[in-house]
Amino acid sequence: MTKPAVIIVGADKGGVGKTTVTRTLLDYFAARKVPTRAFDTEAPKGTLKRFHPDVTDVVDVTKIPDQMQIFDTLSDSSVTVIDVRAGLLSPTLTSLRDIGFIDAAKKGQISFSVFHILGPSITSLDEIAETAEFLDDARYFLVKNFINNTHFFEWDQATYNAYFRRIKDAVEITIPKLNEMACEQVELASVPFLTFIANKGPNGDSASYSFVLRGYVRHWLGHVWSEYDRIKLVDIVSPKEQQQVRASR
Amino acid sequence: MTRPTHVYIIASPRPRTGKTILARALTEFYRTDGRPVGAFDLDAMDATLSQFIPKFTLRAEIGGTQGQVALFDQLVIDDEKPKVVDVSAHVFEAFFKLMEEIDFAGEARRQSIEPVILYAANSDAVSAKTYARLAERFPGLTLAPVYNDGIARGSHLREQFPAQSVVALPLRIPLLSPTLRAIVDTKPFSFTEFRRRPPADIPEPIEDELNSWLKRVYLQFREMELRLLLSKLRGSLMEQLDGRPPEQASA
Numbered sequence: 001m002t003k004p005a006v007i008i009v010g011a012d013k014g015g016v017g018k019t020t021v022t023r024t025l026l027d028y029f030a031a032r033k034v035p036t037r038a039f040d041t042e043a044p045k046g047t048l049k050r051f052h053p054d055v056t057d058v059v060d061v062t063k064i065p066d067q068m069q070i071f072d073t074l075s076d077s078s079v080t081v082i083d084v085r086a087g088l089l090s091p092t093l094t095s096l097r098d099i100g101f102i103d104a105a106k107k108g109q110i111s112f113s114v115f116h117i118l119g120p121s122i123t124s125l126d127e128i129a130e131t132a133e134f135l136d137d138a139r140y141f142l143v144k145n146f147i148n149n150t151h152f153f154e155w156d157q158a159t160y161n162a163y164f165r166r167i168k169d170a171v172e173i174t175i176p177k178l179n180e181m182a183c184e185q186v187e188l189a190s191v192p193f194l195t196f197i198a199n200k201g202p203n204g205d206s207a208s209y210s211f212v213l214r215g216y217v218r219h220w221l222g223h224v225w226s227e228y229d230r231i232k233l234v235d236i237v238s239p240k241e242q243q244q245v246r247a248s249r
Numbered sequence: 250m251t252r253p254t255h256v257y258i259i260a261s262p263r264p265r266t267g268k269t270i271l272a273r274a275l276t277e278f279y280r281t282d283g284r285p286v287g288a289f290d291l292d293a294m295d296a297t298l299s300q301f302i303p304k305f306t307l308r309a310e311i312g313g314t315q316g317q318v319a320l321f322d323q324l325v326i327d328d329e330k331p332k333v334v335d336v337s338a339h340v341f342e343a344f345f346k347l348m349e350e351i352d353f354a355g356e357a358r359r360q361s362i363e364p365v366i367l368y369a370a371n372s373d374a375v376s377a378k379t380y381a382r383l384a385e386r387f388p389g390l391t392l393a394p395v396y397n398d399g400i401a402r403g404s405h406l407r408e409q410f411p412a413q414s415v416v417a418l419p420l421r422i423p424l425l426s427p428t429l430r431a432i433v434d435t436k437p438f439s440f441t442e443f444r445r446r447p448p449a450d451i452p453e454p455i456e457d458e459l460n461s462w463l464k465r466v467y468l469q470f471r472e473m474e475l476r477l478l479l480s481k482l483r484g485s486l487m488e489q490l491d492g493r494p495p496e497q498a499s500a
Contacts, residue, residue, distance in 0.1 A: 181314040211325045212318045215351020 010089030
């Protein structure tokens with residue numbers, strides 16, 4: 001049996017690189033031929049849509065029509081990635097519970113994962129406590145995002161551990177730092193990381209990005225993906241049988 | 250088949266192992282042939298190479314991203330123009346770490362660029378260890394040792410710095426006499442200019458000595474270039490005969 005997969009990427013505050021992580025996920029699934037659609041909740045502008053216009057819709061996850069657009073159309077064959085705007089992680093999980101989504105996940109009808117992007121402050125730890133109650137069976141990933149060179153060591157380790165233990169089976173993921181200039185150039189180019197590495201523009205035309213900066217992005221993305229390989233992300237969203245069916249087509 | 254673009258990386262983890270004179274001679278070797286050439290000087294402090302051949306040398310630095318872009322984005326241009334990079338000892342590790350991280354070897358393979366590391370040998374243990382490690386880090390690249398008679402002599406060099414392949418045979422830079430050394434090291438001495446118009450104040454035996462030194466060095470450069478071209482040609486012939494890349498054909 002196959003089941004729809006939903007990944008929620010959230011953070012309680014802005015500027016922790018949440019959309020960057022979402023973009024690495026979309027590239028990862030694209031490279032592994034896992035069909036993916038994405039929702040950007042930063043209405044009305046949508047940073048994610050700028051980078052991945054073909055697979056992204058901009059929605060307001062607290063509005064019922066938009067919830068219908070996302071959850072009534074879950075399909076077995078693709079992964080749904082939702083980039084939840086800063087501060088909306090708890091409200092989003094609340095609405096998911098209200099519409100019975102959390103229950104469905106608990107019954108195993110939906111594969112549900114949460115990527116919680118951690119910021120450097122203690123407020124993001126409070127959010128872990130808040131979200132913990134929703135998530136028995138969701139796969140909960142605590143993402144330490146160093147892309148902006150955040151110093152996690154400023155945290156008190158004992159406090160962090162106390163929060164960390166509240167979520168059963170939470171797994172840590174580390175996103176390493178990316179060279180600032182490389183990061184900036186990808187922002188300017190407004191293309192997926194993979195497209196940047198391949199030296200292509202938004203329309204697939206050839207571009208002339210710096211080789212050094214492409215090298216930095218390639219190296220960094222390789223590290224990020226090895227983290228996703230480590231947690232067996234493809235298996236999580238698309239169980240073995242399903243992959244075989246797809247391969248045999 | 251187009252002509253590959255050779256990028257010579259002249260390096261040693263030790264200072265004063267004859268890197269810059271090698272870089273100067275190699276750059277001027279192409280000048281003598283009237284071919285275009287570009288040199289890159291990574292020695293921020295002394296910038297010796299830039300002082301000797303300012304017209305053909307760009308000063309480079311890899312401490313910051315901008316400098317890295319300025320240097321390596323030039324090195325991946327497949328314009329058939331040979332490039333000589335003088336990697337000074339104090340940026341040795343930074344240079345090869347960056348080269349590894351941005352996968353310069355991979356990009357070179359995709360383009361028709363052939364990087365050649367010319368490793369200035371020295372008789373200390375660190376130099377030998379670093380040489381062996383470099384061969385492991387960049388298995389696809391041509392890594393050739395350079396024995397400079399003015400720096401270290403003796404048969405043990407061949408054991409410490411063994412040739413990595415038939416393409417990457419060692420180069421040997423003959424000893425320069427102290428008088429000649431002083432002339433050659435006085436800025437802005439140019440080998441090309443010297444051959445074209447030998448200075449009147451230099452005695453004939455000295456002139457002969459320098460010419461014969463230069464002849465021996467240039468001959469080795471020419472042979473090295475031929476070996477590189479032949480191996481490339483052989484690879485592409487094998488590919489055409491078999492319809493397969495040479496590595497697979499031999500397996």
